[in-house]
Amino acid sequence: MKKRFWIAGAIGFAMAFQVSAQDEKALKYASTITAADLEKHLTYLASDELEGRDTGEKGQKLAAEYLAEFYExxxxxxPVDGxxxxxxxxxSVSYPQVNLAVGKQKLANNEDFIFIGDADMSKAAKTDLVFLGLANEENLSKVDIKxxxxxxxxxxxxxxxxxPEVMxxxxxxIIIVTMEGQANFDRMANWYKSLSGRGRLGFEQATKQEPIFLVSSDMMSKLFDTPVEILKEAAKNNPESIKSQKVNYQVKKNTKLVPTENVLAFLEGTDKKEExxxxxxxxxxxxxxxxxxVNNGADDDGSGTVAVMEIAEAFAxxxxxxxKPRRSVLFLNVTGEEKGLLGSxxxxxxxxxxxxxxxxxLNIDMVGRIDYEYQDAEDQEYIYVIGSEMLSSHLKIINEYNNITYTNLKLDYRYDAEDDPNRFYYRSDHYNFAKHNIPVIFFFNGVHDDYHQHTxxxxxxxxxxxxxxxxxIFHTAWDLANREERTPVDGSNTRGER
Structure with missing residues (x-):
């Protein structure tokens, strides 16, 4: 799908009359967006001094102050009461003690298994471990899981x-396998281990007594003393054929409150300022x-953050x-995205x-790098565009019009698909606007070897x-803020819960 996407009609007209179609004011203020300014801001935000900007920690607070001072x-x-x-x-939820033993095997947390559920138990529980395999009605009728x-x-x-249906x-x-290969599991276990000392961040909620343990396919095979291929087949046809095992487990939980903040800066519009x-x-x-x-996060998402800063400066x-724009513009830098899109x-x-x-x-998350798909390409001036036509038939056209008129990037839509195995649509903050039927565009450069690494x-x-x-993104924003009619919501949200 490495090709340009052209829209007939309005887009073709814009191509034919590109020079006359340009907005001189937009060009003037777009010129204030410079590589030097982007680098200056990013050099600070992605410095070791900010310690990786972890939610609720010192570096995140320093970044928030820097953003607020810049906007001021x-x-x-x-806009939040001044x-x-x-x-x-x-x-912040942590589990200082998670024990799991199956038969005579004592398993190590974040090595042999990953605890992904929730529970707080005063004493260890003893029961049977039974194999259900697939969570369907037929298997549930064959295996007593209560x-x-x-x-x-x-x-x-x-x-x-x-x-949920099994619980x-x-x-x-539950002990669950969701991926093939020990190497994939080990990578995830190492990531959970790195987070274990800090706890999992989320919104406060009552404890669910749902002890859920994630294991590799090889470990599940060891637990049931059954080859992987036999487990695979039994999962589909005869789960009752797999012998149950004795198991005991215990989970202890700690919680603490972690204050954090989104950073908001507002520019009031003129005749359409309520929008x-x-x-x-x-x-x-x-x-x-x-x-x-230190995971500096220069691309993720220092790049998007300084892009918002420069766009804000151009509008200001x-x-x-x-x-001033006809519509009001809110520049929104959110916290807690890496913890589950919490700030948005x-x-x-x-x-x-x-x-x-x-x-x-318009959501900007990683726009500073070249990804695997384009690292060897002759033309590397691309950007991935996600979600632009799901809720509004106009939004994709408006973005393409501005691209043709001003920047001529390659707009790549390969990840704008409901069956995208990467699920990029669900992995950034536009999601929390789209779920409320607000038309969105997610701008993204794709992943690379340094994604979520200290490099x-x-x-x-x-x-x-x-x-x-x-x-x-500035030109698209300028257009959206100044056009006569807001983009209609004439599509439906076909992408459900995360």
């Missing part, structure tokens, strides 16, 4: 889709890894020259401006390309 210097407004901070509390730990063979499925059928807990365009990024990252190395300079979820559940008046969300550093950013990508 532009003359933008803090403040640039939308403050809220998250709950009060027992249940082995699920859910390769190709997501735990969230199969766990509702009376299981005491609001939101331009967003997440400014948090993953902090310090288990080996004490235009406003100072008497060219909090904003969409507690909006400062009514969601019905929010016309669009995601400023020296690897492609600043000239990043500048062009940022200018495209």
């Amino acid at each position: 210097g532009l003359g933008l407004t803090g 403040s640039f901070f939308q403050e809220f509390n998250l709950s 009060g027992k730990l249940v082995g699920l063979w859910a390769i190709g499925s997501r735990a969230q889709t199969v766990v 509702e059928a009376g299981a005491a807990g 609001v365009l939101v331009i967003s990024s997440h400014y948090d990252h993953t902090g310090i890894d288990s080996q004490g190395r 300079l235009a406003a100072k020259d008497g060219h 979820e909090y904003y969409s559940d507690n909006p400062i401006f009514p969601l019905e008046n929010t016309v669009n969300n 995601d550093t400023v020296d690897k950013i492609e600043f000239p390309l990043m500048t062009k990508r940022t200018k495209l």
